[in-house]
Amino acid sequence: MQLYPLKIVTVVGESVIMEDIAERGVELGATGYTMSEVIGHGSRSARNVGSTAGGAKTLKVEFVVPTDVATTILDEISHEYFEHYAIIAWLSDVSVMRGEQYTRKSGG
Amino acid sequence: MQLYPLKIVTVVGESVIMEDIAERGVELGATGYTMSEVIGHGSRSARNVGSTAGGAKTLKVEFVVPTDVATTILDEISHEYFEHYAIIAWLSDVSVMRGEQYTRKSGG
């Protein structure tokens, strides 16, 4: 059984922006994503992610990707969304079963 | 406060197969699991995990287990499910509070 070192990019934010981010992630090289509903609560210095005050639904999106795609997605989020939206994004190390298929070949 | 190095095995796939995989995980040595509903979207080279086209519900299952149990579960998934079902599975490193209880003794 083969395990392949990859990254998970996790992004949490308001649902309206997260559908955009999910699509952008795929355009930037992710082979797919999973999305789930969460309740977000931020206080003080951090952004208020998914405050229930406004009634906005909060979504978590995860991409299983190679390091270079992870960096590209985080760069995009940092530049295009971070200033204007309440978003948290992080990177984790994972070992993926038959993970070589998540390295999408360019030029397809 | 004791922290104990363990693995989390995360598996994402169609609900019908995930209930099976959750039970198999416990048979293979996991002391339990958590399960949550997600929306899955795969494209191009990767399997289409939880396509909404078919209306199938997608579930994520997580097992907190020692390394040997993690490997056994992933082997089983790789051999028994991977060829015929849209599944993603990965391994993460975690430090678990009083984690020694997740190392199930055999022969019980």
Place this chain on the structure above:
Amino acid sequence: MQLYPLKIVTVVGESVIMEDIAERGVELGATGYTMSEVIGHGSRSARNVGSTAGGAKTLKVEFVVPTDVATTILDEISHEYFEHYAIIAWLSDVSVMRGEQYTRKSGG
């Protein structure tokens, strides 16, 4: 794009206690949390987290925090909740986008 090494503390347990734990986490230094509903199943030696027998809802809470806050939260959970409630808690390493904002300054 800056990535900042932080910890995620993940806690899974019955909903009644998890709302308490989420608030305690913020009191102990977390700048926020995300919460999601899961199905928990424990067997044999491990605690029965979120048994459906009692119909109790199971919640997962996640805090993105510096190491010292992570340790403080896990200590509190270990001492105040672990003996009397079915709880699983673990720590993961993550690299957080503009993560310096999750290091809450004291005395604010």
